[in-house]
Amino acid sequence: MTGALEMREVSKSYGDGATLVHALREVDLSVTAGELVAIMGPSGSGKSTLLTIAGTLEEVTSGHVLIGGNDVSNMSRDDRARSRRRSIGYVFQDFNLLAGLTAAENVALPLELDGIRAKQASIVARGALEELGLGERAGHFPDELSGGERQRVAIARAVVGERRLLLADEPTGALDSVNGEAVMRLVRTACKRGVAGVVVTHDSRLASWADRVIFLRDGRVIDQTLPPPGPESLLAPIPEQ
């Protein structure tokens, strides 16, 4: 399996002297295509920093970040921006849809930024929305959609085209539990199609959708869950009540 995302001994600090803060300390993380990883930890543990660094939105203080095998720390600013646009999709708690664009136009936007012609981008975007059960809402503006629908549009936008890494920061934050679950099912579906997913959350119910849960404390990876039991566990006797 190729590592869709590799972080090697990544450290990030802010400020200096008395105000020096170590947000991440020598974090190693590898996420393969098709895998969904959740990052849990208390406020200030470095979860969101980890996500912005994985998404190449911030530079590391030391260490390396590889997206699809390419070391982004060696890239020029322009190359990094291009790589980010083409390979990484983001989902945020507050959806971040552009209010003046329809659902389909929001989803098509990253494709157009990649240089795909508007008409073609629109066809691909509508296809992505249809897959998420939003075909009939494609022409609606964000304020005409429910919270759950908006987040589905945001997920469609994040995985449209050839994006192979999906990064999500509390993606179900404002949604009720049933809509939140629907969002996680979509993230899982995207991962089953070969997208690597990283979800940052403080909510264990959300994290439990992941194949692997990684725990951060004070900028360090302190622990992680075991991989799910294989088929052989089905042969094990059921424990007595």
Add this chain to the structure above:
Amino acid sequence: MSVRHALLALLSEGPKYGLRLRQEFEGRTGEVWPLNVGQVYTTLQRLERDGLVESDDAGEDGPQKGFRITAAGSEELDLWLHTPPRMGTPPRDELVIKVLVSLRVPGVDVADLVQAHRRLLVEEMQYYTRLKEDAPEEDVGLLLVADAEIYRLDAVIRWLDTADSRLTRLDLAHQEKATPVSPRPRRATEARK
């Protein structure tokens, strides 16, 4: 879990054979609440003794014996459905006691202990979430039961998170000689009751 009332509920739909009762009970809660075979038949015997169900008196005990609910059984079922469950504090919450006790044990890093339990609970929660993920949408029984388990685990994890930050704030979470992080006593699925 009241097997007794679950069986009364299944019989409230109409008369059924013992074998079918067992299959339906397992069909509705199966993976989450496995029931041993004998439990169904002994419970049915007791329900009959108490006049809450009647059986085909000719038939022998076993899978082919038919049962139907009596008027008293229906009344009992209705009363049970409307009686609030006991939600008081359990007599002793083992995890709370473990964390409390660990504060007094030299050499134990409470934050690591809390993390070890947190991870086991999250692994158990992953098990139930996978059950939900694989379950068809119309399998309402399984989905509701899995949700209940997930929320129960979620409450315990939140308590651990709160304990963690409370102890950290008071500088009680870490000891000088920290134990290695989190021994792995067993898998989460094995840890289920």
